[in-house]
Amino acid sequence: xxxxxxxxxxxxxxxxxxxxxxxxxxxxxxxxxxxxxxxxxxxxxxxxxxxxxxxxxxxxxxxxxxxxxxxxxxxxxxxxxxxxxxxxxxxxxxxxxxxxxxxxxxxxxxxxxxxxxxxxxxxxxxxxxxxxxxxxxxxxxxxxxxxxxxxxxxxxxxxxxxxxxxxxxxxxxxxxxxxxxxxxxxxxxxxxxxxxxxxxxxxxxxxxxxxxxxxxxxxxxxxxxxxxxxxxxxxxxxxxxxxxxxxxxxxxxxxxxxxxxxxxx
Amino acid sequence: xxxxxxxxxxxxxxxxxxxxxxxxxxxxxxxxxxxxxxxxxxxxxxxxxxxxxxxxxxxxxxxxxxxxxxxxxxxxxxxxxxxxxxxxxxxxxxxxxxxxxxxxxxxxxxxxxxxxxxxxxxxxxxxxxxxxxxxxxxxxxxxxxxxxxxxxxxxxxxxxxxxxxxxxxxxxxxxxxxxxxxxxxxxxxxxxxxxxxxxxxxxxxxxxxxxxxxxxxxxxxxxxxxxxxxxxxxxxxxxxxxxxxxxxxx
Numbered sequence: 001x002x003x004x005x006x007x008x009x010x011x012x013x014x015x016x017x018x019x020x021x022x023x024x025x026x027x028x029x030x031x032x033x034x035x036x037x038x039x040x041x042x043x044x045x046x047x048x049x050x051x052x053x054x055x056x057x058x059x060x061x062x063x064x065x066x067x068x069x070x071x072x073x074x075x076x077x078x079x080x081x082x083x084x085x086x087x088x089x090x091x092x093x094x095x096x097x098x099x100x101x102x103x104x105x106x107x108x109x110x111x112x113x114x115x116x117x118x119x120x121x122x123x124x125x126x127x128x129x130x131x132x133x134x135x136x137x138x139x140x141x142x143x144x145x146x147x148x149x150x151x152x153x154x155x156x157x158x159x160x161x162x163x164x165x166x167x168x169x170x171x172x173x174x175x176x177x178x179x180x181x182x183x184x185x186x187x188x189x190x191x192x193x194x195x196x197x198x199x200x201x202x203x204x205x206x207x208x209x210x211x212x213x214x215x216x217x218x219x220x221x222x223x224x225x226x227x228x229x230x231x232x233x234x235x236x237x238x239x240x241x242x243x244x245x246x247x248x249x250x251x252x253x254x255x256x257x258x259x260x261x262x263x264x265x
Numbered sequence: 266x267x268x269x270x271x272x273x274x275x276x277x278x279x280x281x282x283x284x285x286x287x288x289x290x291x292x293x294x295x296x297x298x299x300x301x302x303x304x305x306x307x308x309x310x311x312x313x314x315x316x317x318x319x320x321x322x323x324x325x326x327x328x329x330x331x332x333x334x335x336x337x338x339x340x341x342x343x344x345x346x347x348x349x350x351x352x353x354x355x356x357x358x359x360x361x362x363x364x365x366x367x368x369x370x371x372x373x374x375x376x377x378x379x380x381x382x383x384x385x386x387x388x389x390x391x392x393x394x395x396x397x398x399x400x401x402x403x404x405x406x407x408x409x410x411x412x413x414x415x416x417x418x419x420x421x422x423x424x425x426x427x428x429x430x431x432x433x434x435x436x437x438x439x440x441x442x443x444x445x446x447x448x449x450x451x452x453x454x455x456x457x458x459x460x461x462x463x464x465x466x467x468x469x470x471x472x473x474x475x476x477x478x479x480x481x482x483x484x485x486x487x488x489x490x491x492x493x494x495x496x497x498x499x500x501x502x503x504x505x506x507x508x509x510x511x512x513x514x515x
Contacts, residue, residue, distance in 0.1 A: 039372035040363075054375040107491065110498040152419035160428030165469040167366070172477030176484065184488045193499045 006206035008223070010122075010216075016205050018075060022134070023202075025067040029141075030178050032061035037171050065145050072138040092122040095132060099125040121218040130185060137177045144170035361431035377415075384411050384430075 011019075035044035035057065048057050080088050101118070103125040108114035123131070144166040147154035154163060190198045194211075201207055212220040362368045362381065370378035385393050385403060394401035402411045405426035413420040 035373055036366075036369050039369040045373060048373045054370060054373050057373070107494070110491075110494045112498075152416060152423065155420070155423035155425060157424075159424040160426070160430075162428070162469065164428060165473050168470050169473045169477065172474060172481070176477060176481040179481065179485055180488070183485065184492060187492050187496070192496070193503055 005208050006200075006204060007209060008212050008220075009206050011201065011205035013205070014078075016202065018071060019202055021067060021071055025064040025071070026177075026181070028060055028064035029068065030174070032057045032064065033174055034178075036061075037175070062149055065141065065149070068138050069142045069146070072135070072142065093128060093131055095128050099128055117214060119217045120215060121222075122216060124215050126184075126188065130188075133177070133180060137173065140173045141170060141177075144173070358431060365430045367430065379415065383415075 031047065032051065035041075035048050038044050048054055051057055051060060079091070086092075098121075102120050105114060105118035106125065109117050147158065147163060147166055148170065151163065189195055189202075199207075207216075209220075212223075358381075363372065367378045371380065385401075394404075396403045396405070398404060399406065401407065408426045409421050409423060412423065412425050416423075
């Protein structure tokens with residue numbers, strides 16, 4: 001039985017599967033990648049030993065990385081070329097000027113300089129930032145990771161020094177992404193007083209009415225307007241059906257018109 | 266004239282993983298030249314060797330600390346004198362190796378990852394020589410063949426010589442080396458060694474690192490500040506709601 005508190009479905013199954021694959025592959029990539037960044041740490045050696053040695057570490061890291069790359073390609077291809085319900089440039093997830101305003105107003109509200117919380121749509125400014133961060137992160141990790149994975153081929157085209165620059169970018173971007181996820185994303189979905197200990201939206205794709213009212217009032221209004229319109233349409237259709245039925249009934253109940261008298265001619 | 270450095274390195278290779286005591290015994294059988302080589306090793310290994318002659322295993326990888334024992338640790342133990350340090354020390358070589366992918370894998374326990382002697386002292390090139398020497402395995406002309414021994418024949422055409430494995434990521438700078446005299450025609454003033462260690466119009470790794478440092482500090486700083494303020498605001502709202510509820514109950 002569905003939890004009635006979480007009445008508003010925001011994320012479908014396909015999106016939740018993508019998110020599940022993404023966070024699983026990111027966690028594996030981080031755990032298997034950090035020992036290479038800090039090989040002199042005792043924890044790195046223990047981690048590598050527990051996962052079955054350096055070769056298994058490399059295999060898991062590459063598998064997680066390739067999963068992320070495939071996921072990124074599938075995501076872009078699906079939402080840009082296949083799912084045509086909304087044109088790409090009108091996608092609500094894209095960053096707009098209003099998000100910048102929302103961000104400023106959110107800070108003003110937090111600092112007590114503004115009374116009302118900004119009214120946001122389907123995605124809040126910080127959710128969009130998360131999303132752009134993921135797209136940026138996957139792009140950087142793929143562009144820097146693939147040449148290292150296929151080193152022999154890459155070194156035919158680029159010098160070793162550029163490969164080392166790619167290594168630095170890969171490692172630094174990984175650290176940025178890990179810290180962002182551990183600090184900011186964790187705060188939004190786990191440690192914020194509204195969410196603690198965690199929100200299960202990633203699992204069932206639903207949120208509460210309070211959540212919708214505070215963070216997505218414009219989406220809630222649009223959703224309710226659509227509901228009202230649908231109900232109104234349904235009501236009108238039901239009325240029309242009832243009227244038609246009544247007319248049909250009235251016609252069947254009234255006496256049949258007398259047939260014309262036979263011609264005397 | 267006998268080149269002590271060359272003899273010492275040859276002796277290290279000849280010990281084949283055995284102790285220096287064995288090596289010195291073998292050297293005695295070879296006469297004066299061998300003894301001179303041992304003397305050179307003694308000078309290089311210094312106090313560390315003198316304290317415990319059996320403790321200096323050679324040609325045995327990182328655990329044996331072949332090159333490290335003499336050139337890094339031995340030097341500091343032997344003499345703080347600048348002149349000696351300059352002569353025997355491979356300044357930064359060990360640290361930069363440890364920061365390279367090979368060094369990192371070695372630290373994590375991958376015994377397949379090459380050590381100093383795997384690239385600088387091979388069966389094909391039996392002497393440790395600077396990169397500008399055509400006989401050196403790390404000469405840009407020979408380096409692809411050295412890499413190909415582990416990474417396959419694809420390395421023979423790879424641009425491995427255009428860069429250095431001894432890249433110091435911590436300080437984000439390249440290890441400088443003596444320039445080769447062979448000049449590139451299309452780049453006047455640039456010698457081959459400079460080209461080998463030259464990574465473009467600017468130090469791309471340094472700029473990449475600076476860029477990521479900037480966005481990491483900027484993003485985390487800004488969001489960290491937002492997070493703290495947001496948390497305080499939410500806690501304040503929660504307390505206010507709890508107070509209102511308790512007043513309502515009263």
